[in-house]
Each structure stands twice: as structure tokens, then as C-alpha cells.
Amino acid sequence: MFKTEEGLKAGKIVSNAMSSWIIGITILSAFLGGAFIDWIGFFCLGLAIIITVLALNTVIIIPTVYFGAPTRFKKRIEKENNTILILKEGLNFVRPLMDDLLPENIKSKKLVTKELNAVALSKDKLEITLEGSVQYKPADLNVYIEMTEKTIEEGMVEAVESEVGKICGIKNSDVFVEERTEIEFLIRCVLQLEKPPHHYINKAEETNHSFPFEMGLILKDETLENLKEKLSEEKIKELVKKLKPLKWDMKLVDDEIDIIRFYKDNVSRINLLFEFDADSGVEKLYGIKIAAFRVAKLKFSKKAQEAFEETRAAEAKMTAAKKRLDAKKEILEKYIDMNVPMNQAVNLTETTADVKGISRQIISVEGSQQADLLTAAKLFAGNVKGGE
Numbered sequence: 001m002f003k004t005e006e007g008l009k010a011g012k013i014v015s016n017a018m019s020s021w022i023i024g025i026t027i028l029s030a031f032l033g034g035a036f037i038d039w040i041g042f043f044c045l046g047l048a049i050i051i052t053v054l055a056l057n058t059v060i061i062i063p064t065v066y067f068g069a070p071t072r073f074k075k076r077i078e079k080e081n082n083t084i085l086i087l088k089e090g091l092n093f094v095r096p097l098m099d100d101l102l103p104e105n106i107k108s109k110k111l112v113t114k115e116l117n118a119v120a121l122s123k124d125k126l127e128i129t130l131e132g133s134v135q136y137k138p139a140d141l142n143v144y145i146e147m148t149e150k151t152i153e154e155g156m157v158e159a160v161e162s163e164v165g166k167i168c169g170i171k172n173s174d175v176f177v178e179e180r181t182e183i184e185f186l187i188r189c190v191l192q193l194e195k196p197p198h199h200y201i202n203k204a205e206e207t208n209h210s211f212p213f214e215m216g217l218i219l220k221d222e223t224l225e226n227l228k229e230k231l232s233e234e235k236i237k238e239l240v241k242k243l244k245p246l247k248w249d250m251k252l253v254d255d256e257i258d259i260i261r262f263y264k265d266n267v268s269r270i271n272l273l274f275e276f277d278a279d280s281g282v283e284k285l286y287g288i289k290i291a292a293f294r295v296a297k298l299k300f301s302k303k304a305q306e307a308f309e310e311t312r313a314a315e316a317k318m319t320a321a322k323k324r325l326d327a328k329k330e331i332l333e334k335y336i337d338m339n340v341p342m343n344q345a346v347n348l349t350e351t352t353a354d355v356k357g358i359s360r361q362i363i364s365v366e367g368s369q370q371a372d373l374l375t376a377a378k379l380f381a382g383n384v385k386g387g388e
Helices: 016-057 149-168 174-178 180-192 221-227 233-242 259-265 267-273 281-286 302-337 342-352 370-383
Strands: 009-012 059-062 066-068 090-093 106-108 112-121 127-138 201-203 213-215 288-300
Touching: 016 059, 059 066, 112 149, 127 149, 127 180, 149 180, 149 281, 174 180, 180 259, 180 267, 180 281, 180 288, 221 233, 233 267, 259 267, 281 288
Parallel strands: none
Antiparallel strands: 009 059, 059 090, 066 106, 112 127, 127 288, 201 213
């Protein structure tokens, strides 16, 4: 027997190698003892030992929440339906000396949590890494037994990067921040649905539709027949009503469907698909059932970080400039209300509020109304903070 990663005993009670060694020693001892002492006694004793060893050698123990694929002469045992023999948890019986259970052919059925990091390139050519986690467990044991965790992880990453890359490649990098929830939802659909909902969107025939795209039929006759075994008639009617092609919301951006917005506007309808949809392509390929996917954080490349900082700095400058402009406009309107000539009002405004938004007392005026204007300028300079 051997131990699993969790220290649980698994495999044959008496291994093939140990059984062969014991049987060989027993035969030799019986032959020598029979030749020199008592042939009948040693024969019976040897036969009893061999039968006991062979009986123990037929027993394989599989720990709870594990399964195994036995081998016969180092080759997995195929059944008549072209599937391999799978041993479930508990006691199992196989052929002595011929069948065995190797450590690499026994696996856990527990829920597996793995990190899933996918890289996407945005429209503005910035690299973003989506750091998340996915939870899955074995479903099709015949397929899953042939996979390694690394193979499954790499396959899921490829599927996510392929789908997200196509969509986010036509979006700027800020989409990853502003619409993170929708992107996470999209990835979940790619991993858990037989066909992501945006794959049902088709080009519409211009003669029949004013909108250039239409939603295809999701609940086909064969799908409805399968649902009768799982859902009530009322629930099926509800699904048919809510998932009709005309019920879906779609928005255009540059004459193409905005996929991210599609997932945002149709979240309630898409959630219904998880109630009845078949296994996804990823699940079928690796023999798993994906339970959940979550984005933990978004990690941007150095170039992307610099671009975001430049954008934030530019937005801050624009905001400050607007505040200064609004303050000058307020001062100018007050001067005009006092019937100050336009050219003098402009001069007074420019010298009352400086470019950094800090009030100034430097006054420059023109004309015969110098004293009155000077008094008004000092008054406004004290009461109005430029740029605040």
C-alpha cells in the first residue's frame, strides 16, 4: 500500500511484488520441507499461505472522496463500452498478481481551488493581468484520470485569454477597471456554459430587421425536451418567455455589438442559463465541473500604470482649469452688473484672480473711474477666491 498526499492509505493490502516474493519463498520452503521432513504437512501449509496471500492481493482500498483506475500488466483496464475501469471509494476486488493500482492513478474527488491568471492586451496596447481563482471538481472520471492539474490549469487559461482577448482587444485599458464585474461574469460564462451567450448573436437580415444584429434561439426543441426531466412546466414557460430572442438588450459601438455592455444589460437573463445549460467546452475536455470563478485583482504593466497616471494628471489639470474659469466668470459678471465697461471688467477680472486659483490684490485699471473701480476690485478680491 501507499499513502496519498493527505496521508491516507490506499492501494492493495498486499502488493503484487510482496505477494510474488512471499509465494516464491513459500514454494521453496514447502519443497525443501517436503523433501526432508513431511511432504504432506509442508504442502498443505504452503498451499494455505499461498491462498491467503492471493486473497489479500485481490483487495484494493480506496480512501473516502477518492477514486482510482487499476492497471493490468501496467495498462489501464478497458470495459466493453470503451471506457476504463474506475474503482470507487471503499473496498474493491481485482485479479491477483495481474491487476494493480499505481499511485499516479488514484485521485481525489474533492473541490480543487487553483489560481487562474490570464493576460489580455487592450485596444491601446496595454497589458493587463487578471489574477483570479477557479474552483472545480472531477465530473467525468474517465477523462479526468488522464489529466494533470497543470494541464487543466493551462487549458482554462488559454480558453479565458482567447475569449477575453478578442473582446477587450477592441476596448481601452480603462474598461478593465470600470467594468471589472462584467468581465468576471463573461469569464464565468466561458468556463461554465456550453456556449457563452454572446456567441448566439448573429447578423440580422436587412430585409427583416432594422437593427443589424439579432439574438439566436437558445431554447431549441431538443433543449426543451431535456428540461422536462429537470424542471417543472411552469419554470420552463418562464424560461421560454424570458429568453426569447427579442427580449435581449444590445447596444452598438462603431457598428458592432458592445459585448461588455451586453453582459451588463442582460445579467438576469444570462443567470437563467446556469440553471439548465450543459457542460462547457472546457468542462468536457478535462472531465471537470467548474463551481466558481472570481477575479481577485487586476495587475497592470508598468507601461499601463504610467498611462493611468498621465490620464489622472490630465484630468486633474482640466478640473482645476474649469474651477478657475468658473471663478473668473463669476467675478466678470459682477463687474458687468455694476456697469463697468467690458475692457475694464476683463482687466479687473484677470488681475483679481491669478492662474493658480489664489486671490490677488494687484489692481490695474484704466479711465476716469479709477477710484471707484479700485474700491470694487479690492472688495471682490477679498470676497471671491479665484479657482476655489
